Amino acid sequence: MGATILEEKIFIDAELLTNIEEESQVIIHCRMNADEYANAARIxxxxxxxxxxxxxxxxxxxxxxxxxxxxWTYIEENSSLDFTLIFNGLPKSCKSFDLVELIPQAGGFEYRKIPRNKTDVYHVDFS
Structure with missing residues (x-):
């Protein structure tokens, strides 16, 4: 007795496919160093x-x-704090972007003109 294989066609709405393709994340691995003085950081x-x-x-x-x-996260003198930030995905058309902490005081994290790459995984040093 032989097996019968049925061929089925599945149709997926183009709008649904677009939403799935644009669902992504951007991962930024960060480092902040403390020199001869202790430091602290928070996001x-x-x-x-x-x-x-x-x-x-x-x-x-x-x-x-x-x-x-x-x-606050304490950073001992002469050591580093390594941390990871995950963001919602960037638009497909994005070629470069800024990482900006918008806060009502001085000293927010800021890293400008990060060139976009294919993996959307980045390394940023705030030293």
Whole structure:
């Protein structure tokens, strides 16, 4: 007795496919050094990636290895703090972007004109 293989065609709405393709994340591995003086760091939820062409903001969705405002993460003198930030995905058309912590005081994280790569995984040194 032989097996019968049925050929089925599945149709997926083009709009649904577009939404799936644009669902992505941007991962930024960060390092902050403390020199001969101890330091402290924290990340505010008002930290964004900003597309340099369109101005579109991508929201911070997760932080690992650093505390969220209002708490501080202590960095001993002559050591480093390594942490990871995960953001919602950038638009496909994005060629470069800024990492900006928009806060009501001086000293927010800021790293400008990061060239976009194919993996959307980046390394930033805030030293």
């Amino acid at each position: 505010w939820p008002s930290t964004f990636l900003i597309d340099n062409t369109t101005g579109k903001r991508c929201q911070l969705v997760f932080a690992d290895g650093i505390t969220m405002y209002p708490n």
